Amino acid sequence: MPFYKDYSDKNATILYWKYSEEDHFDAEELIEPENLEKAKDYHPKKLIEHLMVRKLLKMVLPDRKILYKTAGEPYLWPPAAQISITHSFPFAALAISKNRVGIDLEKVSDKILRIKKKFLHPNEIAWTEGQENEVELITIIWVIKESLYKVHLSKYWSLKDYYEVYPFDVNNIGEVKCRVFDDFFNHEFTAKVTKVEDFYFAIVEETRDLNDV
Known part of the structure; x- marks a missing residue:
């Protein structure tokens, strides 16, 4: 994790990460079982983006996972907070808040x-x-x-x-x-x-x- 920023405030935890070739992820460990089969078909860079987000989540709420509504909106399960995610290689970010956050x-x-x-x-x-x-x-x-x-x-x-x-x-x-x-x-x-x-x-x-x- 060579580049990492924390934009958190009193209401939200907001973490930002830049990928490095030194970063190694275990997809089966990080990707939710519900999302794993779909993730296996992702382009390598897209998969890395998703893995970075899951790694950030494990740092904050290790007992939670990210699922998606029918329209593609992510949410935490079990429910614990509001979340928002964004990624564009080589960056990814995760926001976790008691209020809605984008x-x-x-x-x-x-x-x-x-x-x-x-x-x-x-x-x-x-x-x-x-x-x-x-x-x-x-x-x-x-x-x-x-x-x-x-x-x-x-x-x-x-x-x-x-x-x-x-x-x-x-x-x-x-x-x-x-x-x-x-x-x-x-x-x-x-x-x-x-x-x-x-x-x-x-x-x-x-x-x-x-x-x-």
Whole structure:
């Protein structure tokens, strides 16, 4: 484990790991029996990502396992806390919280320009398009929206129509304001964003009961 960061706070344990060729895993030991047959067909890098997440879980909650709902959302069993996972080789991260939590990471690449109009709100296009650092700006927007999707109860499918990230300075991105909304509600959040090598990593935590809003 040559690169390891702890982004934990008072509500959540959030751990981040970079893979090294020195790392060795036992898939049968780490992968849940319910997921093992499927995992055997994974691409080697994808399998490593999953193994890193399970190794992180064993460090915090060794008696728990990760299962998946029909829609693919991960959850702990037996129930102990809320979780969120994200991975993009060679990185993987795990969040465990008493509240709903969403994390996501993405490598900076100009390929994201090809799909930007599929997930950018018109307000976001207005302040990002044509900027010198446009690729970084919209990569940050992407990881924030992916994290929001994981944490918000609505699970709206359209990141373009129902999720918005407010303008921010790419050189000062510690906290970024964002929201999930429709014609009947507006839920405001603050995302924590950091850059690790050429990846951006976002954390969104629920701080209130959305059902009471």
